[in-house]
Amino acid sequence: MQGWRVEMEDAHTAAVGLPHGLTDWSFFAVYDGHAGSRVANYCSGHLLEHILSGGAEFVPGTGSVEGVKDGIRSGFLNIDEYMRSFTDLRQGMDRSGSTAVCVLLSPTHLYFINCGDSRAVLCRDSKLGFSTQDHKPCNPREKERIQNAGGSVMIQRVNGSLAVSRALGDYDYKCVDGKGPTEQLVSPEPEVCVLERVPEKDEFVVLACDGIWDVMSNEELCEFVRSRLLVCDDLEKVCNSVVDCCLHKGSRDNMSVVLVCLPGAPKISEEAVKKEEELDKYLESRVEDLLAGCGDAGVPDLVSVLRSIATESIPNLPPGGGLASKRSVIEAVYNKLNPHREEEGSTGELEDPW
Numbered sequence: 001m002q003g004w005r006v007e008m009e010d011a012h013t014a015a016v017g018l019p020h021g022l023t024d025w026s027f028f029a030v031y032d033g034h035a036g037s038r039v040a041n042y043c044s045g046h047l048l049e050h051i052l053s054g055g056a057e058f059v060p061g062t063g064s065v066e067g068v069k070d071g072i073r074s075g076f077l078n079i080d081e082y083m084r085s086f087t088d089l090r091q092g093m094d095r096s097g098s099t100a101v102c103v104l105l106s107p108t109h110l111y112f113i114n115c116g117d118s119r120a121v122l123c124r125d126s127k128l129g130f131s132t133q134d135h136k137p138c139n140p141r142e143k144e145r146i147q148n149a150g151g152s153v154m155i156q157r158v159n160g161s162l163a164v165s166r167a168l169g170d171y172d173y174k175c176v177d178g179k180g181p182t183e184q185l186v187s188p189e190p191e192v193c194v195l196e197r198v199p200e201k202d203e204f205v206v207l208a209c210d211g212i213w214d215v216m217s218n219e220e221l222c223e224f225v226r227s228r229l230l231v232c233d234d235l236e237k238v239c240n241s242v243v244d245c246c247l248h249k250g251s252r253d254n255m256s257v258v259l260v261c262l263p264g265a266p267k268i269s270e271e272a273v274k275k276e277e278e279l280d281k282y283l284e285s286r287v288e289d290l291l292a293g294c295g296d297a298g299v300p301d302l303v304s305v306l307r308s309i310a311t312e313s314i315p316n317l318p319p320g321g322g323l324a325s326k327r328s329v330i331e332a333v334y335n336k337l338n339p340h341r342e343e344e345g346s347t348g349e350l351e352d353p354w
Contacts, residue, residue, distance in 0.1 A: 001243040001255045003211060009033035010209055010256040011044035013102075020052060027051075029102035030256050032118045032209035034162075036096030039169030042083060043098055050082070051075030051104075065109060069192045072104065072113055077181055080168050080188035089171055097162075097170030100190070101132060103205050103260065108197055110205070115190040116164045118209045123222045125201040131218045132193065134210075135166035142166070149176045151185040158185055166190075197262075204229070205260040208242075211253030215246050216320065224320030225259065230272035235259050241325060248324040275316045280329050283309070287333040302334050 002008040013029040027048050033040030051072050088094040099116025112120050114132035122130040135142055137153040142165035146158055151173075154160035158173060166187045173186035182189040206221060216224070224245065228238040243255045290305050300308075309330065310323055318325045 001247065003247060003255055004252045005254050007037065008254055009037040009040060009096075009098075010211075010254045011037065011040040011098075012207075012256055012258055013044050013048060014258060015048060018048070018052065022052075024107050026105045026260075027102065028105075028205070028207055028258050028260050029100060029113075030118050030207040030209055030258055031168075032099040032116065032211075032254070032256070034097055034164075034167075035170075036094055038086075038088070038094045038096045039083060040096070040098035043079065043100060043168055047075065047079055047100065047102075050079040053078070065194055068104070068106070068109075068111060069194065072111065072192050073190060076100070076113075076115060076168070076188050076190045080181065083169060084171055084174075089169065092172070095170070095172055097164075097167040097186070099164060099167055099209070101207050101209075102190075103207060105197075105260070110195045110197055110202075112193045112195070113190045114193075115166045115168065115188065117213075118207070119213050119218070120205060120207045121218050121222055122195070122205050123203040123226060124198065126203070126226065128219050128222045129202075130193070130195060133191065135164055135191070137163070137165045139165065145183060145187065146185050149179055149183060149185045162186065199263050201264055202262045203265045204262055207258040207260070209254065209256045211251050211255035212242065212246050212257055214253060215249040215251045220320035222320070224318055224325065226266055227272070227318045227320070229261070229266040230269045231276045233268055235261060241321075244328060245321045245325040248327045279314075279316045279326070282314070283326055283329050284333045286312070287330055288337065291334070291337050299338055302331060305334055306330060 010033060011031045013027065015027045017023045018025045018027060031040040031043050083089055099118040101118035101120050102113040103120055104111035104113065112132050117134040117136060119134060120132045121128060137143060137146060137158045138156045143153050146153055146165060151159050157163050158165060162170065162173060166189065168188050170186045174184040176184055204225065206225060225238060225242065228241050232238055239257050239259050242257050246255055286309055287305060290308055291299060294300055317323060
């Protein structure tokens, strides 16, 4: 979702079954571009091939876990150096960069790969089982590297400007003489964490840019996605629910989310579906009551209705999403009952009622 930004600078990759005989491996990634979409878009189409060009590390039966990690790291460094040769990036006509958060799934392991402040979480055994760590300039290890390269961290940004300390692209921050690619102000080196798969407990992986994490914690997102999977088996609709909820929670950024369901993912529950239907009917009745009881005061605008409902104690709201995740239900009923409302009464530009 582009959200409130002027441009959509995010990109993503979803590859189920990989080349070179890796048919039972998969790769997923989210790229959060900044200062343009050039780097994010190129990485979405080519990062995987740079990683797989590592060779023997990825041949089934011959590659060790450490070998795969080395191949991933080499792939990041290689694509970053390769993009540097692009005319528009080399000559400074395009100064874009991008984070990258990925998961590489083998039959036995989950390889979590992070470069920047996009984030991945694993839901295991009904709760948050793992999350990647953001690369921010104020982190002690990142700050030390930045200062060693002659830079500074001001207002939690590299040289007071860039909000991430690791990224692909961003070549204005990678030109310190005498320093290698991983010693620059901004490093393209990913952090790779490896977990053994636990098929009976591993439920799903979520990859998302900071437009999601700005308004939802790791635990909240896991709880919300899990609650949606209990009432819907269409993963695209679940992802739509996530970005809609985050928009209504106040995210102002581009938003991208990739949901990877594993064999242990929650299945639709009749009890959960029933509770969801009851909740929707209750919210519909509350909107009807508020509009019917307006009297001489006139029909309240949508924000007033939302604000009124937000003060109530409502049972069975989706965990992690709360009332924000049900705004579309409330808005649909409001629009149906009040089709001639003033348009400004239903826009998201008004003060957040939550």
